[in-house]
Amino acid sequence: MTAEVSTFHPLGDATVEDWLAAEQPSDGSRLELSLGYLYMTPPPTGSHQYATGELFVALRSAVRAAGRSDLQVLPGVGVKISTAFRTAVIPDVAVVAADAHRTAFESHELVLAVEVRSPGNSRDERNTKIAGYAAARVPYLWIVELPDDKPAKFCGYRLAESGYRQEVHVTEGETVSPPSPVPVEVATALLR
Numbered sequence: 485m486t487a488e489v490s491t492f493h494p495l496g497d498a499t500v501e502d503w504l505a506a507e508q509p510s511d512g513s514r515l516e517l518s519l520g521y522l523y524m525t526p527p528p529t530g531s532h533q534y535a536t537g538e539l540f541v542a543l544r545s546a547v548r549a550a551g552r553s554d555l556q557v558l559p560g561v562g563v564k565i566s567t568a569f570r571t572a573v574i575p576d577v578a579v580v581a582a583d584a585h586r587t588a589f590e591s592h593e594l595v596l597a598v599e600v601r602s603p604g605n606s607r608d609e610r611n612t613k614i615a616g617y618a619a620a621r622v623p624y625l626w627i628v629e630l631p632d633d634k635p636a637k638f639c640g641y642r643l644a645e646s647g648y649r650q651e652v653h654v655t656e657g658e659t660v661s662p663p664s665p666v667p668v669e670v671a672t673a674l675l676r
Contacts, residue, residue, distance in 0.1 A: 496520030496521035498570060499520070502517075503522065503572045504562070504572075506522065513525060514560070518609070519571060520569075528600075531630055532600050534675075535676070536559060538675055539626070539675070542671075543577060543598075543664070546669075547579070555666070556579070556583075557577065557579050558578050560574055563588065563590075563594050565616040566620060571616050575594075575598055578596070578597060579664075580593045581595050591620035592620075594617075595665045596665060597617050598627075598628070599626070600630065614627075624643070624664055625641040626638070630675075635656035637653070638653075640662025641663065655672070656675065657673045
């Protein structure tokens with residue numbers, strides 16, 4: 485007797501329009517859309533927000549120093565990754581090539597996505613977001629891991645032909661120049 489396993493996963497009923505119309509939770513949780521399913525992540529921790537703030541400041545300073553008025557650095561904004569695959573996310577920090585005064589941004593406007601991961605983020609959530617960014621052809625991705633009682637990890641990726649290529653992988657304490665639309669240095673010791 486043989487068993488057959490299906491890897492087909494039907495899309496949920498929620499659309500990008502449903503996500504845009506939904507009210508974001510008032511407690512700091514984030515409502516995102518993944519393959520047609522709305523899901524909520526818990527409010528970020530203080531250490532998560534601290535690291536996010538440090539990365540935001542580093543990027544904003546670098547964009548200004550490069551004289552790139554076409555780029556905006558924004559914390560926690562909505563990005564419509566795919567209408568067909570019913571996916572929309574909220575990166576912790578986004579660098580967009582668009583006017584900042586919007587409710588949500590199109591995937592082609594997202595130049596760099598920064599994700600700060602805390603122990604509460606699920607592996608499925610992480611993998612789905614990375615796959616979404618790659619499918620949307622977002623040129624740069626940074627991921628910061630903040631494990632409990634261990635040094636922080638920083639990874640910088642550049643989009644390649646078939647997905648992301650890791651160009652930087654360091655542990656807390658090193659200063660790096662990750663792939664980015666502008667030259668930038670990140671002092672990983674300041675992420676905690």
